[in-house]
Amino acid sequence: MPSRRNFISKAAMLASTSFIPSLKAFSKEDLAAFAAYKPQKTALEMATDEDYWWQIQQAYTVSPQIINLNNGGVSPSPSVVQNAVDRYNKLANEAPSYYMWRIIDQGREPLRENLAKYAGVSPEEIAINRNATEALDTVILGMPLQKGDEIVMCRYDYPNMLHAWRQRELRDGLKINYVELDLPAEDNELIVKKYVEQMTPRTKVVHITHIINWNGQILPSKRIAEEAHKRGIEVLIDGAHSFAHLEYKIPDLGGDYYGTSLHKWLSAPIGSGMLWMKKEKISKIFPLIPNDKPNSDNIRKFENLGTRPFMIEQAIGQALNFQLALGNARKEARLRFLKDYWAKEAKKLPKVKLNTSLKAEFSGALAHFGIEGLEAGKIESELFGKFKIHTSPIKWEKLDGVRVTPHVYTSLQDLDRLLEGVQYLSKL
Ligand SMILES: Cc1ncc(COP(=O)(O)O)c(C=O)c1O
Structure with a gap:
């Protein structure tokens, strides 16, 4: 059992020699050591354990010259993830249609299962794609709605999502009712009340950004969703900023649909995202990029994205391992x-x-x-x-x-x- 002393002494040994570069390329064993590292301290106490976080810092290859404090935009990947992308890329380029489509893509179903397990949902409800915009637009643009149907969202939702719903407003005659939030806010019941006030008998969808990107406000997604469901309204959750950042499982948020980027807090390769929806909702959502069965209830219909870098998708697996090793609460x-x-x-x-x-x-x-x-x-x-x-x-x-x-x-x-x-x- 790796103890704190072993863990730190290994770090000290590596630091005192010239092995830092190899430490940066975290091995499977390093990750296992992190995962098995069960300190006496709680997650809260671990938050200030600089020895531990120094080790984590070594896993990244960030510039020592520039201090990057915009990880909310997009995050760097630890070297274990970068190396996986490089390896898969080199392999793919030996004969792309063979290695990428026939060999590398064999990892798709195991990856789906691992992501689903981490997110607390069924693999039959997870689609792997390129970013939160693609995931959320799949739902926004693919949902069968009619002229006069109403949507509730707020002006602090992400611009791409505002644009997508506004395009439907323009094209299909939907109506958007905006919640006016004052940020920062510290009264969840008031926030819920503001959402409820915008719901009408014509409301079909409430769009909730779990963490508002502009100022980091966490919204009481579950409470808003409960109120929406009481009124027969479906809930779409933008989890771009909360996935692998806050500790929760997707069903805890109370939504019917959920989209996130994986290149933000999960530190997966840039250009990776994930869509989740309840199994019973899949058949009614038309894919953005159709396959031959757009009405099927198979979640894989949302992955018909054409030729794309499977090396990026597959290295999500290494990012997930890294996250599991870190531990969500910590x-x-x-x-x-x-x-x-x-x-x-x-x-x-x-x-x-x-x-x-x-x-x-x-x-x-x-x-x-x-x-x-x-x-x-x-x-x-x-x-x-x-x-x-x-x-x-x-x-x-x-x-x-x-x-x-x-x-x-x-x-x-x-x-x-x-x-x-x-x-x-x-x-x-
Ligand atoms: C709240 C929120 N939703 C969606 C997105 C879109 O993410 P992506 O650019 O990965 O599609 C972002 C990006 O910053 C965001 O902050």
């Missing part, structure tokens, strides 16, 4: 700790306005802040220009500032540097 606790580490200090600075709740129920890794008198673009360009810190400028609805998203490889030194930057900006 990861969620660490991400929240990193957010709190900088945000609590930044909030105390003059002119700084934190636009994210610091209560665990309402946020995870993502947070947004503004600085009185400075626009989003200015904050972002100063942070990058003077401190080489990459963040995401966000000016959306009532938010004006930058979003900061650390990941499991982010160090406390990186966040100290961010605080230096925010302090500098607060004095401008």
Whole structure:
């Protein structure tokens, strides 16, 4: 049984020799050691165990020159995932139609099963695709709806999803009823009430973004879904920012349909995503890219995407292993700790306005802040220009500032540097 001492002493041994590069290429044994590592500490206590997180940092190949605090946009993969993509790519290029379609793709069903197990659903309800946009658009554009049918969503939903529903509004005569949220929010019942107020007898779908990308607000998806179901309304959940970030199984959110990217918090290769829907819903959703049986209840009808890189899909398996080794509870606790580490200090600075709740129920890794008198673009360009810190400028609805998203490889030194930057900006 790997103990904490063995684990750390192995790390110390590797660190004291020149073996760091091999440590970076995590082996199966390394992953097994991480997975089996059962510390005496709780996930919350582990969140501050810098020895452990130092090890995790070594699994990534991120630039030491630039501090990337926009992991919410897209996340890097650990080297074990990058290496898998490279291996599959090299193999595919020996004879693509043979190795990619006949050999590499034999991993599709095992991967579906592993993803389903992780997500707490049946493999017959999981389709592997390229991103959250594709997953969610499959449902939005494939659902049979009629003129006059209504949709409930909010203006803080992701633009691609707003665009997709608005296209249906334009093309099919649907009507969108918008929930007006004030963010950050710390009253779940008020949020639920605002969604319920927009539901009418004509409402067919409620669209919920589980974690709002702009400021990291966690919405009470299950409660909203319960209210929708009481009224016979279906629920589509955008899990792009919560999958492999918060600890939950997809059914816990109460939706009928769910889409996510895997290249965000799972650290899977860039260009990977997943669609889930209840088995009984599959037959009525028309695929975006049809196969020969668009009305079938086989979830695989959503994977008829044409020629695409199966090496990217297959390396999702390595990302999933990495996630399992990290442990969901540990990861969620660490991400929240990193957010709190900088945000609590930044909030105390003059002119700084934190636009994210610091209560665990309402946020995870993502947070947004503004600085009185400075626009989003200015904050972002100063942070990058003077401190080489990459963040995401966000000016959306009532938010004006930058979003900061650390990941499991982010160090406390990186966040100290961010605080230096925010302090500098607060004095401008
Ligand atoms: C809430 C939310 N939904 C959907 C998406 C779309 O993800 P992708 O670009 O991977 O399709 C994003 C991307 O940032 C997002 O933040």
